[in-house]
Amino acid sequence: MAGTTESQSYILLQNGTIITHTPPRNPNDPYTTTILRSHSLLIEGSHIASIAPTISPPSPSTRIIDCTNKLIAPGFIDTHHHLWQTQLKGRHADEMFLDYMATGNAQSGSYTEQDVFWGELGGCMESLDAGVTSWDPFEMDPEYMPKWLFTQLSDLAKAQPFGDGRVRLGFAFDGLFLPKEMVVDLFDKVRDMGVKLITTHYVNSKNPIVNAPSPVTLLASYGLLRPDILFSHANELLPSETALLDQHGGSISTTPNTELQMNFGFPACFRQDAYSHASLGIDCHSCGSADIITQMRLALQSERARYNQAFLDQGKNPKVPNVSAEQAYNLGTILGARAVGMEKEIGSLAVGKLADVVVFDATSPSMICAAEQDPVAAIVLHASVRDVEMVIVDGVFRKEGGKTLPVSVEREVAGLGGGERKVDVGWEGVVKELLKSREGIEEKIAKLDSGKVREGIIGMMHIDESNIVDSL
Ligand SMILES: [Zn+2]
Structure with a gap:
């Protein structure tokens, strides 16, 4: 004993x-x-x-x-985070969605494998520094069904477990405009591979610039809506869709910082019909800090402002606030765990x-x-x-x-030469690599024709530019 x-x-x-x-x-x-x-x-x-x-x-x-x-x-739980974007931090302070898509999301193409590694590691360390201990990383390839996709996914599935079982395989997919048979086949395949969570960005026909069918309604009609699906943002979630989430399962990730900036609408997490499905995420730490506390605070106070304004408009004052600090705290902790299907563990x-x-x-x-x-x-x-x-x-x-504290990284993956297979890297070491990597990415971005990138995004996402206006 x-x-x-x-x-x-x-x-x-x-x-x-x-x-x-x-x-x-x-x-x-x-x-x-x-x-x-x-x-x-x-x-x-x-x-x-x-x-x-x-x-x-x-x-x-x-x-x-x-x-x-x-x-x-x-530990706080972040259910939606584009972790690779560390080197793009500070670029998007005064940008709207379309600008961010061009100068941010589309710049994954300017990244080398090592840039992705250091970007992700920097993002992970910023999260850990803030007490975020679980997150749902998100990455998107502009080509929806590249040939390497299934090979890489099945190789990854076979190579599990990662990080002592703590890192689990997820799948991010925004290609719901593809034919039904392709989508059903894809979801069946990734679920068979043991993928624990599937995330997709939520947009519906109310969006002024992106015209897309709502993924909740669509996936339910395909018989694919299950508790393992996480919809990011979901600001304009339809009441009929919260009923579908009640019936079939599925969660939402509210990311107040980017949603409030980029005209996604008020965060949905405090809506009475959505709260039990909701959680908080960072979305882009290239647009703001990666701590969940800030998201709790932004969600709470913006929801109070929305509620209070209706009273103010009628010359009245509400007796009590409509939502509590405890509800915000729960979104960043236990409800986050529930949203990713890990309520029993974290x-x-x-x-x-x-x-x-x-x-x-x-x-x-x-x-x-x-x-x-x-x-x-x-x-x-x-x-x-x-x-x-x-x-x-x-x-x-x-x-x-x-x-x-320092983390152990594999030299080959990190692009570090010589010595043992693994090496401990402290934050100072990460800083050195990130600054170098940022410079390389910056050089590539400077050579790009930004108008062309923007046109590409407009075409790919079927963006209706006529609704992008200077003023009302
Ligand atoms: Zn996102």
Whole structure:
């Protein structure tokens, strides 16, 4: 027995304020948060082993961390993120959707394999730095059914598991305009390969510039709508479609930062008929920060503004806000887990779940007093990435003392020459590669005829330019 205990690794987070979730009695009831003050949390290997007022260290080698004056939350969940776009950050501050498609999304063509690697790694590390421990990366090839697609997908499916089983195979697809037989065949194939999640961007006929059939209605009519489908944005989701999601399953990913900027409409996540299917995502960290806290805050306050305006227009004031900070917090944690079909494994702090844990400094200038008063409000409305002191994923430290820790990368994949097969790279090393990679991409972009790229996007997406106007 002693032998087993010695070989197992333990982390004991002692005497912190732990935010837990109480599961609803009925599936349609909301989750509620419970605050456990002066509690401890024990991690055994990759899982949470115990949460109690006091826990004794199970072995002499237990790593004990004093969490007095700290908030302990689950890792945040980001359900839609174009992770490769790190080198494009800062380009899109004053752009609308069509401009972004040309200067952002279409620039995947200016990337080499190594650029993609460093872009993705930079995106992952920015997420980890912010306490985001699960994300749904998104990548799109402008050619919808290239020959390599199935070969690469089946090779990847066979090569599983990745990252100790933590990285799972997903499939991003925006080709729903293809003939029905092709779409049905494709969905059958990727599901047979064991793909866990299929994501598609949601647009419907209400969109002023992209004329496309709604994917929820379309997939339901093809008999393909199931809980493994995640629709990104879904701002103009039709009430008949939330009924379809209730009936067949399927989730939505609201990404407030890009949606509010690019005229997608108000975020859908707080709509009464959509909330139970909703989650939060970053979309493009080339357009804004990659922390889910910011998305919680943008979603919450923009929804309140939308609701309040109707009262204001009639010279009235609502008695109470229509949505709560707790609802926003749940979107970035447990509801995110539900949206990606992992509610039993991640999204809350509970015994038996994976040890994805974020520790906040509750005494920072921004968190002080707020964390004492209301830990959930402190995170949703007061915290920033600065306050994220530690991040643990699968029982492994990824950030400590406010700094992201080095990651192990394969030299060949990363384009690094010589030496051992793998090498540890710290953030400073990532910075060096990202700046070099950004310069190369910048040179390629400068040589492109931007008008032609724009024309290409207009043609490919059947964009109706007549509705793009200077003013109303
Ligand atoms: Zn997207």
